[in-house]
Amino acid sequence: MSLILQTILDGLVLGGLYSLAAVGFSLIFGVMNVVNLTHGVIVLIGAYLAYAFWHGLGVDPLLAIPLVMAALFAFGYVYQRGLIQLAVDRSSLLASMLVTFGVALMLRNVLVLVFSPDFKSVTPSYAFTVFFLGPVTIDLVRLSALGASLVLLCVLAGVLRWTAVGRVIRATAQQDLAARLCGVDVRHVYGITFGVSAAFAGASGAIIGIVVPFSPPDEALWTINAFVVVTLGGVGSPSGALLGGLLLGLISTLTSQLIGPQFPNAMMFLILVVMLLLRPSGLLGNAFSGSR
Amino acid sequence: MLAEGIRAHRWWIVAAAVGFAVLLTAPAYLTPFQVRVGQLFLFSAGLGVAWTILGGFAGYWSFGHTAFIGLGAFVAGAFELHVPLGSPVATMVAGTALGSLACAAVSAVIAYPILRLRGIYFAIAMLGVSQVFAELTNNVDAFKGTMGINMPNAVPASMEPQTFFYYVFVAATALTLGVAFWVKVSRLGYGLVSIREDEDTARMLGVPTERYKIWAFVLSATLTGLLGIVYAHALGYITTGSVYRTDFSLNMIVYALLGGIGTIVGPVLGSALMVWLTQVVLGRLLDVHMFITGALLVAIVLLAPHGLVGFARKLLRRGAGGGA
Numbered sequence: 001m002s003l004i005l006q007t008i009l010d011g012l013v014l015g016g017l018y019s020l021a022a023v024g025f026s027l028i029f030g031v032m033n034v035v036n037l038t039h040g041v042i043v044l045i046g047a048y049l050a051y052a053f054w055h056g057l058g059v060d061p062l063l064a065i066p067l068v069m070a071a072l073f074a075f076g077y078v079y080q081r082g083l084i085q086l087a088v089d090r091s092s093l094l095a096s097m098l099v100t101f102g103v104a105l106m107l108r109n110v111l112v113l114v115f116s117p118d119f120k121s122v123t124p125s126y127a128f129t130v131f132f133l134g135p136v137t138i139d140l141v142r143l144s145a146l147g148a149s150l151v152l153l154c155v156l157a158g159v160l161r162w163t164a165v166g167r168v169i170r171a172t173a174q175q176d177l178a179a180r181l182c183g184v185d186v187r188h189v190y191g192i193t194f195g196v197s198a199a200f201a202g203a204s205g206a207i208i209g210i211v212v213p214f215s216p217p218d219e220a221l222w223t224i225n226a227f228v229v230v231t232l233g234g235v236g237s238p239s240g241a242l243l244g245g246l247l248l249g250l251i252s253t254l255t256s257q258l259i260g261p262q263f264p265n266a267m268m269f270l271i272l273v274v275m276l277l278l279r280p281s282g283l284l285g286n287a288f289s290g291s292r
Numbered sequence: 293m294l295a296e297g298i299r300a301h302r303w304w305i306v307a308a309a310v311g312f313a314v315l316l317t318a319p320a321y322l323t324p325f326q327v328r329v330g331q332l333f334l335f336s337a338g339l340g341v342a343w344t345i346l347g348g349f350a351g352y353w354s355f356g357h358t359a360f361i362g363l364g365a366f367v368a369g370a371f372e373l374h375v376p377l378g379s380p381v382a383t384m385v386a387g388t389a390l391g392s393l394a395c396a397a398v399s400a401v402i403a404y405p406i407l408r409l410r411g412i413y414f415a416i417a418m419l420g421v422s423q424v425f426a427e428l429t430n431n432v433d434a435f436k437g438t439m440g441i442n443m444p445n446a447v448p449a450s451m452e453p454q455t456f457f458y459y460v461f462v463a464a465t466a467l468t469l470g471v472a473f474w475v476k477v478s479r480l481g482y483g484l485v486s487i488r489e490d491e492d493t494a495r496m497l498g499v500p501t502e503r504y505k506i507w508a509f510v511l512s513a514t515l516t517g518l519l520g521i522v523y524a525h526a527l528g529y530i531t532t533g534s535v536y537r538t539d540f541s542l543n544m545i546v547y548a549l550l551g552g553i554g555t556i557v558g559p560v561l562g563s564a565l566m567v568w569l570t571q572v573v574l575g576r577l578l579d580v581h582m583f584i585t586g587a588l589l590v591a592i593v594l595l596a597p598h599g600l601v602g603f604a605r606k607l608l609r610r611g612a613g614g615g616a
Contacts, residue, residue: 091597105586
């Protein structure tokens with residue numbers, strides 16, 4: 001019994017990270033229909049920036065999150081205005097996906113050159129503190145990671161719901177033409193959306209860095225994870241990402257515990273394919289006309 | 293319709309025949325390294341064209357076609373390992389046939405449900421399919437995905453292995469080109485293009501979209517599998533990681549896009565350029581290999597969104613005085 005409880009707890013912690021890592025991907029997909037294959041590499045850039053702050057300046061990775069987010073927000077804004085928008089205008093949405101793939105290759109190469117292809121990890125002083133909650137154990141790192149993820153997701157949800165910027169982003173997601181008629185500078189909004197997405201991806205990377213070791217080739221995994229989370233939960237909303245992420249975390253820990261440690265990926269993709277076939281708009285269902 | 297198609301495209305057919313004549317004589321004066329590059333080019337061109345039957349003609353972009361490379365390779369490998377026939381060549385032929393059949397059968401089974409998805413959803417679902425296949429190959433004992441399979445050696449004693457497989461690749465790629473051409477000029481091809489342009493309208497006008505899509509999917513998957521099986525034999529030893537490669541899936545798209553999507557000559561040109569760039573020009577710059585490939589990809593999409601073929605057409609039109 002305690003084994004199952006422990007597995008579920010681990011799954012939820014992992015799921016919190018998946019949610020935060022995927023929320024930006026979901027936002028971009030929801031607002032401009034762009035599948036951003038650079039997403040995973042941005043998550044990793046966040047992890048490497050936190051690593052650099054921690055190693056170079058001794059800044060705690062959780063405290064470095066605002067710095068990482070600011071840097072990546074600027075990167076995301078410039079990236080969208082300078083490259084993605086150009087690709088969408090000149091060819092098609094599918095082709096813009098290839099641009100993001102090309103940039104992912106370039107950035108991954110840069111990460112290898114700067115930080116070497118080896119695994120890195122960030123181990124702050126509290127890395128080995130462990131709590132006992134009745135029959136289950138949880139270490140402080142994972143607990144703070146889950147906490148930070150949830151706080152950031154709530155912040156994003158609040159920004160989207162109650163601020164002027166959030167309202168404009170949601171309006172553009174619903175119908176860009178109507179938004180433009182109401183005087184919204186849609187391109188600026190796209191840039192901001194991309195910036196916000198990159199900032200949250202970077203924040204998740206900084207948190208992931210203290211929980212698991214990372215290396216440049218991991219980026220593909222984080223991109224695919226983000227896609228699965230979005231497919232499970234639904235596009236474009238923090239709550240969808242949270243639901244999808246937690247489900248994905250539970251699926252992967254429960255599968256490896258109950259079926260076998262080699263099966264989580266197969267199970268994850270099987271569920272992805274089945275979900276796409278049965279309910280392509282996700283469990284929370286912001287339906288997309290493009291799916292069928 | 294085939295006769296009309298041949299007449300309309302007679303210069304392309306002549307060009308292809310000349311191309312294959314050059315390819316057939318090439319090993320006589322190329323170095324072994326160049327013959328290997330030639331193999332890679334033929335493999336890539338074949339993959340690009342096979343992908344085009346579905347992705348280019350019907351507009352269904354698969355992101356997981358490597359599923360069929362891996363499936364074909366492992367079915368052929370497992371068969372040849374467990375059921376060796378009298379001669380190695382017979383074993384290879386039987387394994388190749390069986391592997392291709394397996395790809396046809398599996399693709400026919402998954403075609404109906406998966407082709408109900410469109411656009412990005414279809415692309416990602418195929419990515420998922422390829423990952424599931426790869427994981428299952430890793431974990432099903434008969435396939436020995438993690439330990440790997442030694443493919444039986446079918447190279448005749450009188451030939452260098454790279455030359456032998458070069459000729460096998462020429463045959464497989466020629467077959468792929470032939471099938472793609474036949475599809476393009478047949479009723480099926482016109483149906484597929486109408487699906488790409490507007491599936492709902494095509495359906496309303498009486499095009500059997502469901503059936504056509506399934507045919508395109510099965511043909512594309514089977515040819516991809518066939519090429520994958522040849523590739524597996526040329527490698528000699530396969531593991532899950534060496535045949536289920538996401539970069540194969542993406543490269544097929546890159547070749548088609550670089551050359552010109554929806555055309556048959558496009559992927560051939562695209563693969564020639566990419567193989568030449570990555571193997572010959574960048575062969576010594578392994579550190580920044582990925583960076584340059586990525587930059588190239590970005591540049592193509594931004595500068596020549598309709599590929600080399602589209603770029604050439606634009607130049608021709610401008611040259612003919614049509615004006616912009």
